[in-house]
Amino acid sequence: MRFNVFKNTVLLFVLATVSCASKVKNETTHNNTGEKILKQVQDDKNVVVGANRIELYLPFLKGKLVGVVANQTSVIFKETAPSSKTPPNDGYTHLVDSLLSLNINIKKVFAPEHGFRGKADAGEAVADGIDTKTKLPIVSLHGKHRKPTPESLESLDIVVFDVQDVGVRFYTYISTLHNVMEACAEANIPVLVLDRPNPNGHYIDGPTLKTKYQSFLGMHPIPLVHGMTIGEYAKMINGEQWLADGIQCDITVIPVKNYSHYIAYSLPIRPSPNLPNDQSIKLYPSLGLFEGTNVNAGRGTEFQFQRYGAPFLNPETMTFKYTPVANFGAKYPKHQNKLCYGEDLKDENLNGGMTLKWIIKAYENSIDKSKFFNTNNFTKHAGTEVLQQQIEAGLSEKDIKATWQDDLIAFKKVRKKYLIYD
Template sequence: MHFKVFKNTVLLFVMVAISCAGKGGNGTVKNEQVNEIPKQVQDDDKIIVGANRTQVYLPLLKGKRVGVVANQTSVIFRMTRDERQEAKGYNHLVDSLLALNVNIKKVFSPEHGFRGTADAGENVKDGIDIKTQLPIFSLHGTHKKPTAEQLDDLDIMIFDIQDVGVRFYTYISTLHYVMEACAENNVPLIILDRPNPNGNYVDGPTLEKQHQSFLGMHTIPLVHGMTIGEYAKMINGEGWLKDAAKCNITIVEMQHYNHDKTYSLPVRPSPNLPNDQSIALYPSLGLFEGTNINAGRGTEFQFQRYGAPFLDAPHYTFSYTPQPNFGSKYPKHQDVLCYGEDLSEVKAERRFTLEYIIDAYKNSTDKSKVFNTTNFTKHAGTEKLQQQIQSGMSEEAIRASWQDDLKAFKKIRSSYLIYD
């Protein structure tokens, strides 16, 4: 089986004593094994992520009671190019800061949980971190927004989560609610910026206000082309928080990053994005989440294939059977043979395309089975896209229909960019 994996990213030495932090999070080996992408080499080792710039933000934490919004991607890189071939090249942010005597009081976790093992959309419960004994409060369960009580004993918050630049990828919704809670409770927020692996372009339909949900809270295109730090500036600047409140944010910027740089992640950003191929294809194949077509969940090639039992078998030469696995306890069409297309070996450009979903609709033996309309609208951000596909419009014609919205967004976006 040929399976491409992330290239391990190494950015610089972190001059801190964190030898005790070799395992991160709750210290369970099982969870590290499913998240870690080992012993590969990053194309560009000059990018310095915000988390690594400890000299910038450690003074802001001195004497403060700290809360951290984090998951398995919240890491500080620590190895040289030679050393990383023999060992994991990073430590978890929480473990690292504790080793530096930062007074972390609690952790808040987004969708997929603190260790990143929960299914998409699965409610995550509050708990205790096994290794550090810190309380963990879920922001994807009973509450999507930190409560006033949870923030009452905090002086400052840190947000450090790796995003992939797609509107329905819910980490930016978590960012919104964290900023809103911090604004309401006068808690400053430090944002440790990270690259957007799909940050080189802006594309797709723009969300309409009547279709706002946790899968899309703001009137932005499907692919927004911004880092977490840039996006936080936009949330503040556009008055998107409740009552147009402003969050007191400090963005720890990256060094040597621009939007055209490619970036390979050392850790899965979520259970079903296992490699660069899946992340590049995710903006396009993510639309299948709003249909009854499987997008590779329940296989080892998540978001690198699509299929369903009602797609035309003679048209497709590829088939597979989804089975429960890490990150997908109940995949669509579990134990049922699905016909479709394998994209794991194609050269996945960093772009958004409708070709796959249009192809699947055209080659469905029962078109009434394709769309889960309400869910598809939440993902697309508009009812128009489903209607356009069903009416037989070409991709070129559909794309033309959202160009004015893209032009308007790009003008707004330009005011908030930190990087070229």
């Protein structure tokens, strides 16, 4: 097995290692969001994403033939205080544009789900192409291939990975990370990870994936909410030998400055078409499970993952009504042009946790329960067949969550080894 760290990268490796080893807080307190009010960002400008720390990673790229894994979130902020109120394209420049302006020789861009510009629907195949602005070739990692081919990596000296994640197992960017690391390890190409905060990084929850249900919606035996940044997760992929045959990828992580898992971080750019704001990102771990059912989770509205509903939910108890229509990010939403009954959650205060109460309530108020689950897809999202069985059997949320605890405790012990931030 190979884990050759560049000899000229020792300083950065030490930087990440020291940060990882420092001041690990009590895990139980750290992750019990039901009992702990999260610290608010004292000043967003103190948080500096990896992409903004150009002085740390530019030496890795000078004189190299570079590939970049990127989407619309891969930006360098013009100020160190990114805000969701910043006008589009005014407060930042794209990483690719910035590197080209610095005479870095980018040969191609690899695009994850939703494409390089982040406009494709969830699950929609993305074709290879040419970026109209930079004229660089775009290699899709969510089309014919989900793992870079040996041919696509030919002539590259290094690959940069910079994609904003939201910390949920079935959000596919961490699967793309795995595939990129594996392909680069096989081709003996190092990977430079520019880290970003995880907006759901302050807690760990949900069922742990059973390996027999591995798919692109979940490749590793981790909880549904894993509480790690993309850089920390890259370290875990290596450390737990999850790549094929235990091969190791030569990775260097450029860490986020002044970041802690305790910090509530607001994403200034939507990470995918159907996560438009902070509320949708907070609710996504809970409402994302509806993706494995026949219930609409707000796709086809302007309140994606902030409401749910279906025509077969009881209108006497589920009094909120809406009609999904085709729109940006949802060409064919569930129950398109049909009246749905459900709940509006745009003002719900979850305090940054995950809950099963809505999916349980929806099932209980389903007029025809045979229409509720899309069993194969739900199992992929849950990572286990047990959760559907528990909901169908009428177990309470408290009783269901109790069955996760041994796995969560075990995962937290493993997770500690790879943390870069408190």
